[in-house]
Amino acid sequence: MKILDVENLNLGFMCENGFNQALFDVSFSVERGEMLALVGESGCGKTMSAMSVLQLLPKNARITSGIITFDGKDLLKSPKKDLEGIRGAKIALIPQDPMTSLNPLFTVGEQLLEVIRIHQHLKGKDAWQKAAEAFDAVQIPCAEERLKAYPHEFSGGMKQRAIIAMALACNAEVLIADEPTTALDVTIQAQIMNLLEKIKKERNTAILLITHDLALVREHADKVAVMYAGRIVESAPAKEFFENPSHPYSIALLNSIPANREKSLETITGQPPSIQQIIEGCKFHPRCKKCMDICKEKIPPEFNVGKDHISACFLNDSLNGKKN
Secondary structure, three states: OEEEEEEEEEEEEEEOOEEEEEEEEEEEEEEOOOEEEEEOOOOOOHHHHHHHHHOOOOOOEEEEEEEEEEOOEEHHHOOHHHHHHHEOOOEEEEOOOOOOOOOOOOOHHHHHHHHHHHHHOOOHHHHHHHHHHHHHHOOOOOHHHHOOOOHHHOOHHHHHHHHHHHHHHOOOOEEEEEOOOOOOOHHHHHHHHHHHHHHHHHHOOEEEEEEOOHHHHHHHOOEEEEEEOOEEEEEEEHHHHHHOOOOHHHHHHHHOOOOOOOOOOOOOOOOOOOOOOOOOOOOOHHHOOOOOHHHHOOOOOOEEEEOOEEEOOHHHOOOOOOOO
16 A cells, blocks of 8 residues: 655756756655665755655745645645644654764754654653663664763764664654665665664555665665656666666666676766756667667657566667667
């Protein structure tokens, strides 16, 4: 059952030169107990798509159309008060940089207790017990003592666990994990991802993982959606995606990661376009090795290339090219 569903989301920014569109008909969904990985190069629109769900957007950002449904409610039409009750409590954000996400002037426990008081309406011993339970759930040892510590006394991995604990204390149904392992070393990355995997399975939590790390995606995600220049160009179950990638951009991404030491890495020529850059047709065509004339003229529609597998590439149209 879908807990979060984004349909045809369009968003742009008011800039000095006028309105520049950044997201184009972005659609994806996450079910309970499922992890969807939103992948792509930096600047492709991953974070902006996720922040649209919480409506934590820059002042000059404008959502021009689309539907964002959480548990049957359209968040874009919900009153501000209702959204504030969902944000942090039902849909929680695990931000990109755990080093700067906690206030250095307050103990970690005080910050966790504030979240519990606001969203769980607990006070005193009940709130403290809930906080300790949340620390235990994210495997922070000596929870009672650690709640009294300040952020500078926590390692990066411990800070990330504390932030995840805030989401668990509120019984969040959806976790938006925005590059949750970026600032952490490899060992701690694995621990954080294993913790998210455990939360997903034991609590039936839906997780939207924003990342560029395809190795993490291969190991942990249930579904994959690939973004390029503000569009989702391919989406599929994770196993299907890694075994049968269809879009040339997806294939190029997979070929650019170190699969083994004997194989030399491939690179994707050129750079992703800026939102001010106007490119006719498929926005990937200037960098695509399989570009055809039609790619320079028309935006490719989504083609069904397998069970729950969609690819927006004319190569998947028998009238224009060979199916990948």
